Amino acid sequence: MDFGLNEEQQMLQDTVARLVRGEYSFEKRLAYSETEAGFSVDFWKQLSELGLTSVPFSEELGGFGGGGVEVQSVMTELGRGLCLEPYLQSVVFGGGLISQAGNDSQKDVWLSGIASGELRAAVALQEPQSFYDLNDVQTHAEKKDGGFVLNGRKAVVIGGHCADLIVVSARTSGGTRDTNGISLFVLKPDTAGIERRVYPTIDGSKGCDITLNNVHVGADALLGEEGSASEVIDYQAGRAIAALCAEAVGVMEVANELTLDYLKQRKQFGVPIGKFQVLQHRMVDMMSELEQARSMAILAASVADEEQSDERRRALSAAKNVIGRSGQFISEQGIQSHGGIGMTWEYNFAHYAKRLIMINHQLGDDDFHLERYAFLLQAS
Amino acid sequence: MNINYTPEELAFRDDVRAFLDQALPADISAKVKGFRHLTKEDHQRWQQILCKQGWYATHWPEEYGGVKWTPVQKHIWDEESCQYGVPRSVPFGVNMVAPVIIKFGNEKQKQTYLPRILSGEDWWCQGYSEPGAGSDLASLKARAVREGDHYIVNGQKTWTTLGQHANMIFCLVRTNTEVKAQEGISFLLIDMNTPGITVRPIITLDGEHEVNEVFFQDVKVPVENRVGEEDKGWTYAKFLLTYERTGLAGIGLSKAALSHLKQLASRCIKNGRPLIEDTSFSQRIARVEIDLTAATISNLRIIAAVEGGGMPGAESSMLKVKGTEIRQAINDLARRAIGPYAIPFAEEELNLDYEGEFLSDENAAPLSAQYFNNRKLSIFGGSNEIQKNIVSKMILGL
Numbered sequence: 001m002d003f004g005l006n007e008e009q010q011m012l013q014d015t016v017a018r019l020v021r022g023e024y025s026f027e028k029r030l031a032y033s034e035t036e037a038g039f040s041v042d043f044w045k046q047l048s049e050l051g052l053t054s055v056p057f058s059e060e061l062g063g064f065g066g067g068g069v070e071v072q073s074v075m076t077e078l079g080r081g082l083c084l085e086p087y088l089q090s091v092v093f094g095g096g097l098i099s100q101a102g103n104d105s106q107k108d109v110w111l112s113g114i115a116s117g118e119l120r121a122a123v124a125l126q127e128p129q130s131f132y133d134l135n136d137v138q139t140h141a142e143k144k145d146g147g148f149v150l151n152g153r154k155a156v157v158i159g160g161h162c163a164d165l166i167v168v169s170a171r172t173s174g175g176t177r178d179t180n181g182i183s184l185f186v187l188k189p190d191t192a193g194i195e196r197r198v199y200p201t202i203d204g205s206k207g208c209d210i211t212l213n214n215v216h217v218g219a220d221a222l223l224g225e226e227g228s229a230s231e232v233i234d235y236q237a238g239r240a241i242a243a244l245c246a247e248a249v250g251v252m253e254v255a256n257e258l259t260l261d262y263l264k265q266r267k268q269f270g271v272p273i274g275k276f277q278v279l280q281h282r283m284v285d286m287m288s289e290l291e292q293a294r295s296m297a298i299l300a301a302s303v304a305d306e307e308q309s310d311e312r313r314r315a316l317s318a319a320k321n322v323i324g325r326s327g328q329f330i331s332e333q334g335i336q337s338h339g340g341i342g343m344t345w346e347y348n349f350a351h352y353a354k355r356l357i358m359i360n361h362q363l364g365d366d367d368f369h370l371e372r373y374a375f376l377l378q379a380s
Numbered sequence: 381m382n383i384n385y386t387p388e389e390l391a392f393r394d395d396v397r398a399f400l401d402q403a404l405p406a407d408i409s410a411k412v413k414g415f416r417h418l419t420k421e422d423h424q425r426w427q428q429i430l431c432k433q434g435w436y437a438t439h440w441p442e443e444y445g446g447v448k449w450t451p452v453q454k455h456i457w458d459e460e461s462c463q464y465g466v467p468r469s470v471p472f473g474v475n476m477v478a479p480v481i482i483k484f485g486n487e488k489q490k491q492t493y494l495p496r497i498l499s500g501e502d503w504w505c506q507g508y509s510e511p512g513a514g515s516d517l518a519s520l521k522a523r524a525v526r527e528g529d530h531y532i533v534n535g536q537k538t539w540t541t542l543g544q545h546a547n548m549i550f551c552l553v554r555t556n557t558e559v560k561a562q563e564g565i566s567f568l569l570i571d572m573n574t575p576g577i578t579v580r581p582i583i584t585l586d587g588e589h590e591v592n593e594v595f596f597q598d599v600k601v602p603v604e605n606r607v608g609e610e611d612k613g614w615t616y617a618k619f620l621l622t623y624e625r626t627g628l629a630g631i632g633l634s635k636a637a638l639s640h641l642k643q644l645a646s647r648c649i650k651n652g653r654p655l656i657e658d659t660s661f662s663q664r665i666a667r668v669e670i671d672l673t674a675a676t677i678s679n680l681r682i683i684a685a686v687e688g689g690g691m692p693g694a695e696s697s698m699l700k701v702k703g704t705e706i707r708q709a710i711n712d713l714a715r716r717a718i719g720p721y722a723i724p725f726a727e728e729e730l731n732l733d734y735e736g737e738f739l740s741d742e743n744a745a746p747l748s749a750q751y752f753n754n755r756k757l758s759i760f761g762g763s764n765e766i767q768k769n770i771v772s773k774m775i776l777g778l
Contacts, residue, residue, distance in 0.1 A: 207723065269515075336764075343755060344582055344585065345582075
């Protein structure tokens with residue numbers, strides 16, 4: 001058994017780490033967050049020039065041929081830098097959906113652009129009523145003139161404000177929350193009838209809600225087989241969950257490093273506050289939570305490429321549940337250990353804390369995955 | 381034993397309700413209930429209404445313009461005003477510096493400052509914490525050196541809540557470095573318009589400007605602005621802290637937040653049903669409601685003890701810890717209730733005049749920010765760790 005990275009994986013992780021260290025100081029990150037894109041277009045370019053946007057794609061598509069572990073290496077380092085670039089949305093999730101469900105011509109046009117970093121994708125699967133259930137789809141697509149007409153509303157599309165492609169789920173048959181009848185479409189955001197309400201997110205990124213009002217698309221916008229997208233979504237959401245877990249571990253690592261430094265340096269009552277046992281024990285708890293999270297991120301990365309099964313689903317839900325809980329623990333206890341300083345915008349800890357809480361709101365929080373895990377237990 | 385209100389107390393509650401029904405401006409109440417931010421004018425407008433009713437200075441003796449409420453009456457006021465969405469009074473003038481001036485100040489100070497607090501002419505802020513002196517307040521370094529009939533003050537204060545609105549600050553300053561840390565501190569009242577004072581905003585993690593740093597460079601403060609004796613300020617500061625701690629548990633606020641959460645959970649949808657019908661979520665709500673019930677009774681036990689002539693001691697420290705944990709748990713649930721909509725920060729929806737469509741629930745926009753902002757509850761007013769130290773010393777003798 002070997003939990004270490006191989007030489008190639010280590011090199012990959014070191015490359016991203018160096019890039020993030022060099023380009024992503026906290027001050028720069030705050031500035032990137034305030035731009036219209038909400039991230040650094042220049043940093044995105046550097047990622048793509050180093051081939052990092054092609055990591056999960058097969059070599060025949062011009063990719064690196066990486067799997068869950070390679071994505072984990074990249075995402076952990078992006079997490080450490082609190083990077084705002086839509087790597088998860090575009091490369092992992094959007095690219096994943098197209099590579100699994102797309103036909104040759106779709107892969108040729110879209111995937112090569114995503115792999116090279118020239119195109120950025122976003123993923124619009126949630127709806128106002130769907131909570132975290134990606135089968136809860138009310139948006140519908142009707143056949144017309146050899147193509148489709150889409151109507152509905154998609155919720156909280158991170159990165160959707162400046163994406164070149166948006167992968168949207170819509171119902172071509174079946175009732176709300178049915179597994180069957182969901183289809184995927186790739187939309188260009190400037191298509192007539194698409195309206196975006198753009199907003200900043202509380203963790204420094206940007207997103208939008210998308211209204212689809214009689215959006216006409218050709219048959220070539222349909223991604224994969226009509227009505228059977230649920231499986232593709234379920235599988236690729238699992239890969240995205242694994243990637244999010246890896247990002248969370250990177251965020252937690254830095255959060256804990258910052259807290260530990262603070263305990264050693266901040267003095268009260270004439271001694272560093274790290275001399276107080278209550279704070280020592282809390283720091284130990286935070287480290288233990290991180291170790292648990294790290295273990296689950298490794299599990300998630302290693303099942304990410306396996307064939308779909310209830311076992312894979314359970315592992316991913318377990319991972320996301322642990323990450324959600326440990327992230328909230330480290331966020332809250334880290335703020336508490338810092339005292340007022342941990343509450344301030346100027347100090348980076350608060351931004352790590354916010355990202356950890358918001359990771360819990362992406363692709364299902366710890367309650368959602370606990371229920372899903374329990375449901376899968378009953379089903380098995 | 382009888383844990384119910386007396387007929388007189390119930391009658392008082394009716395009076396409170398009748399007053400709030402008639403006097404509380406709807407726009408202010410809507411802001412409070414929707415967790416929107418209040419302007420200085422909102423606070424001042426409400427203060428005028430309260431003063432006219434004679435219910436503003438509830439901690440003051442009647443001779444200075446206060447109202448003689450029993451601890452139970454104060455509790456009833458707190459509960460009702462939270463339910464109605466009354467703005468939380470800014471305590472620094474009326475509830476913090478005023479009791480110190482009344483107890484330790486001289487006649488001239490009483491005549492000068494108390495009426496100005498009642499009229500709203502002065503907005504006070506608190507100069508206690510320093511960058512190096514948070515929980516360890518006695519290690520403060522801001523210096524006041526006496527030169528004739530003035531002190532020259534140099535140093536820095538931090539976490540000065542709403543200091544941007546204030547024209548007066550009460551400060552703990554070191555007047556003697558030769559003695560034990562607690563023994564060389566004095567209590568000064570300082571006009572914020574004195575040359576040499578700079579106020580710099582501290583932006584909190586939710587992007588808000590609520591607290592400040594205040595810098596003092598060669599600030600001339602008349603000796604007559606000192607409360608009590610030189611070097612004895614620690615005694616006055618501790619007296620003030622007992623006032624600060626009452627109410628920090630925020631039981632009334634938790635009750636209001638809980639009913640807000642239940643309404644929210646009835647409107648939010650999960651699996652096609654209202655979230656409140658979801659077993660695991662409703663159990664989470666039930667659990668926090670049960671904890672809040674226990675804290676409410678604990679609070680009443682303290683109030684009854686005070687009414688019977690006792691002093692709240694370590695019990696109020698325990699209640700502060702429990703109360704703040706409960707309020708943070710309610711904030712956590714409210715954020716969870718809106719699912720993925722916890723992520724957007726749709727600032728425009730915080731405006732009461734917003735007429736566009738809401739992203740999700742009409743009250744969703746402030747929920748994540750509020751959750752993050754209220755992490756402060758377990759930090760300020762003596763962090764929960766410090767409260768536990770107090771309990772272990774005072775009750776357990778450890």
